[in-house]
Amino acid sequence: MSSRYAQYCPVARALELVGERWTLLVARELLLGPRRFADLLSGLPGISTAVLSGRLRQLEHAGLVAKRTLPPPAASTVYELTDAAGGLATVLAAMAQWGRELLGRPRPDDQVQSVWLVLGGAVTATASNLPDDSSYELRIDGESGQETFHIRSHGGHLQPAHGPAPNPDAVITMDVATLVALTNGDVDVHDRQTERRVVVEGDQDRARQLIEALTGRQDRNSGG
Amino acid sequence: MSSRYAQYCPVARALELVGERWTLLVARELLLGPRRFADLLSGLPGISTAVLSGRLRQLEHAGLVAKRTLPPPAASTVYELTDAAGGLATVLAAMAQWGRELLGRPRPDDQVQSVWLVLGGAVTATASNLPDDSSYELRIDGESGQETFHIRSHGGHLQPAHGPAPNPDAVITMDVATLVALTNGDVDVHDRQTERRVVVEGDQDRARQLIEALTGRQDRNSGG
DNA sequence: CGGCATCCGTGACGATACTG
DNA sequence: CAGTATCGTCACGGATGCCG
Numbered sequence: 001m002s003s004r005y006a007q008y009c010p011v012a013r014a015l016e017l018v019g020e021r022w023t024l025l026v027a028r029e030l031l032l033g034p035r036r037f038a039d040l041l042s043g044l045p046g047i048s049t050a051v052l053s054g055r056l057r058q059l060e061h062a063g064l065v066a067k068r069t070l071p072p073p074a075a076s077t078v079y080e081l082t083d084a085a086g087g088l089a090t091v092l093a094a095m096a097q098w099g100r101e102l103l104g105r106p107r108p109d110d111q112v113q114s115v116w117l118v119l120g121g122a123v124t125a126t127a128s129n130l131p132d133d134s135s136y137e138l139r140i141d142g143e144s145g146q147e148t149f150h151i152r153s154h155g156g157h158l159q160p161a162h163g164p165a166p167n168p169d170a171v172i173t174m175d176v177a178t179l180v181a182l183t184n185g186d187v188d189v190h191d192r193q194t195e196r197r198v199v200v201e202g203d204q205d206r207a208r209q210l211i212e213a214l215t216g217r218q219d220r221n222s223g224g
Numbered sequence: 225m226s227s228r229y230a231q232y233c234p235v236a237r238a239l240e241l242v243g244e245r246w247t248l249l250v251a252r253e254l255l256l257g258p259r260r261f262a263d264l265l266s267g268l269p270g271i272s273t274a275v276l277s278g279r280l281r282q283l284e285h286a287g288l289v290a291k292r293t294l295p296p297p298a299a300s301t302v303y304e305l306t307d308a309a310g311g312l313a314t315v316l317a318a319m320a321q322w323g324r325e326l327l328g329r330p331r332p333d334d335q336v337q338s339v340w341l342v343l344g345g346a347v348t349a350t351a352s353n354l355p356d357d358s359s360y361e362l363r364i365d366g367e368s369g370q371e372t373f374h375i376r377s378h379g380g381h382l383q384p385a386h387g388p389a390p391n392p393d394a395v396i397t398m399d400v401a402t403l404v405a406l407t408n409g410d411v412d413v414h415d416r417q418t419e420r421r422v423v424v425e426g427d428q429d430r431a432r433q434l435i436e437a438l439t440g441r442q443d444r445n446s447g448g
Numbered sequence: 449c450g451g452c453a454t455c456c457g458t459g460a461c462g463a464t465a466c467t468g
Numbered sequence: 469c470a471g472t473a474t475c476g477t478c479a480c481g482g483a484t485g486c487c488g
Contacts (some may be wrong), residue, residue, distance in 0.1 A: 003245065003479090006270065008330040008404070009340035010323030010348075011252050011316060017326075019245065021227065021480075028235050037450055046230065048481055053452055076450075087322030092235060094318035098311030099234030102241070106232040116233035124234075180232070227460085227480095245461075261470050272462055277471060300469070453486075460480085466473070 017062050018088065022047050024095065026055050027081070027088055030065065031119060032149070033162040034078035045111050064088060093123040100124050105184050114140035114147045114176050115162075117183050121214035122151060122158040129209045130158075136210050137165035141175040151210065158213060170202035172211065182215035189215070241286050242312065246271055248319065250279045251305070251312055254289065255343060256373070257386040258304035269335050288312055317347040324348050329408050338364035338371045338400050339386075341407050345438035346375065346382040353433045360434050361389035365399040375434065382437060394426035396435065406439035413439070 003020060005012040018024050022044065029035055029043040040052060056079055059065035064085040069077045081088070100120055106112055118138065130153040138149040150165040151158055165171075178197045181187040187194045189211050200207040227244060229236040242248050246268065253259055253267040264276060280303055283289035288309040293301045305312070324344055330336055342362065354377040362373040374389040375382055389395075402421045405411040411418045413435050424431040 005249070006331075006333050006335060007249075007340060008327070008334040008336040009252075010320040010327050010344035012249060012323070012340070013327055014319045014323035015248060019248070021243065024239060024243070025229070025231075025236060028233075037452095046481075048483090049452070050454085050482095051480070087318075087325060091315070091318045091322055094311075094315040095238045096234040098315055099236070099238035101311060103232070103234050103237055107230075109230050110232040111230060112232040116231060116236070120234035265470095270462080272464090273471060274473085275461065278460095450488085451486105454484080456482090458480085459478100461476105461478075463476090464474085466471105468470085468472100 014091070017058075017064070018091070020055070020058075022051055023055050023059070024092065026052070026059065027064070027085070028092055028116075028119065030079060030081045031089060031092060032115060032160055034068065034080035035162075036076055036078050040079070043113065043115065096120045096123045100183075103184060105186075106180065112142075112176055112180060114142055114179055115149070117179055118149050118151070118160050118214070121183065122160040125158045125213040125216075126156060127153040127158050127210075127213050128156055130206060130213065134169045134206060135165050135167060136207065137168040137171040138214075139171065139173040140179055141173070143176075151214070153210075158210075168202060170200055170204070170207035170210070172207050173199040173201075179215070182211065185217060238315070241282075241288070242315070244279070244282075246275055247279050247283070248316060250276070250283065251288070251309070252316055252340075252343065254303060254305045255313060255316060256339060256384055258292065258302035259386075260300055260302050264303070267337065267339065320344045320347045324407075327408060329410075330404060336366075336400055336404060338366055338403055339373070341403050342373050342375070342384050342438070345407065346384040349382045349437040349440075350380060351377040351382045351434075351437050352380055354430060354437065358393045358430060359389050359391060360431065361392040361395040362438075363395065363397040364403055365397070367400075375438070377434075382434075392426060394424055394428070394431035394434070396431050397423040403439070406435065409441060 004016055018027065025044055026040065029040050035043070037052070041047065041049065044052065056065060060067060064082055065079050066082050067077055067079055096119065118140070132153060132155070134153045136151045138151055140147045140149070148164050150161045150163055174197055178187075178194070182189065182194070189208055198211065228240055242251065249268055250264065253264050259267070261276070265271065265273065268276065280289060280291075284291060288306055289303050290306050291301055291303055320343065342364070356377060356379070358377045360375045362375055364371045364373070372388050374385045374387055398421055402411075402418070406413065406418070413432055422435065
């Protein structure tokens with residue numbers, strides 16, 4: 001099942017697991033932490049319930065995703081990536097890194113969800129300026145309320161997750177439009193107008209460095 | 225065209241370019257150098273001519289692939305990756321790296337082509353033991369004749385290409401079965417029986433180190 | 449409400465035949 | 469050799485309904 005290639009090739013093997021439409025985007029949605037079925041549906045506009053349940057079944061069968069039932073009283077089932085999905089995270093990171101270069105501005109019919117940009121920024125970023133194990137809370141105001149993320153600097157990388165940060169060095173608040181503008185380079189963190197649109201509680205300098213790492217342009221040496 | 229997701233997300237953008245069936249495998253075939261249409265067909269068993277020409281057209285339109293006509297007398301047209309496809313190579317490398325961990329042994333109906341294993345091994349390898357800019361020629365005997373590859377150590381990485389090496393430090397010859405056995409760990413480079421199946425001209429030590437880098441297991445720290 | 453199966457229209461895909 | 473044309477099949481997207 002899940003469309004084989006019949007090739008003894010690493011790339012083909014990987015694509016047999018995650019090469020179908022939607023599959024890698026499902027994994028993307030799970031990268032920041034466990035999600036319920038309905039969360040995934042709203043994070044994957046356009047997918048049908050049948051396809052989503054099918055993809056989750058395939059990923060579960062491949063050992064990349066586990067289904068877990070939360071303890072009462074929140075007795076709902078969530079899906080989460082397993083430890084075996086580490087290599088998959090690397091693939092998604094490469095995809096995101098490349099995709100950021102050709103992201104441009106939102107197209108007329110594009111949906112914009114803060115989690116996509118936070119994730120894309122985090123995997124692309126090199127957090128060399130930020131102290132190791134420093135922690136940040138990022139709150140993005142969107143049309144459907146506020147999304148809260150927890151971003152931790154660790155080993156030169158940024159590790160994003162859903163939810164609030166336990167002991168943040170800074171709490172940063174902005175709206176989606178500002179996040180978009182920062183991401184595609186329309187505005188700079190150091191602009192006066194940007195400073196008005198970004199509210200920081202806590203360490204101002206580190207917060208600004210985080211935003212810079214998260215939304216700044218990175219030159220990657222593209223290996224030939 | 226090419227199935228959109230309507231999401232302002234780096235991963236989605238990347239998948240819109242290379243997310244369809246066969247597309248990344250077409251890119252894989254081009255990673256080692258220019259190829260003709262017929263070469264691609266035989267390197268992608270199962271693809272139809274219509275789909276292949278369609279994928280090439282999309283990739284060309286995206287600026288990732290260029291169509292070029294060779295100078296006479298070999299007046300045939302070839303396809304090759306453009307400079308803009310550098311990020312795509314990174315994605316393929318991540319795919320190959322992950323895929324190698326779950327490669328296992330060939331399945332009953334799997335085709336085996338040496339180029340797939342050479343590529344998978346090269347992108348996975350860290351050539352830290354090999355001197356920079358050293359060069360190797362790898363000849364793999366298969367059912368349909370002999371395939372020749374040129375592998376160069378550069379910047380800690382292995383850079384594979386089709387064709388013979390200009391000034392190789394070593395020339396290594398083996399058959400596909402041996403390459404497969406080395407790749408999946410069934411045999412070791414240092415086994416007596418393996419030594420009989422691998423013929424080396426030139427620097428014996430470097431040749432063995434190259435094979436080890438190309439086919440050995442690498443532990444990657446899988447980021448959480 | 450979470451999760452999944454079902455029916456149906458559309459489009460992508462696989463196989464083959466055919467053309468410059 | 470380098471594709472285009474054709475056709476049957478299957479996966480996908482959308483809507484609906486079932487079950488805990």
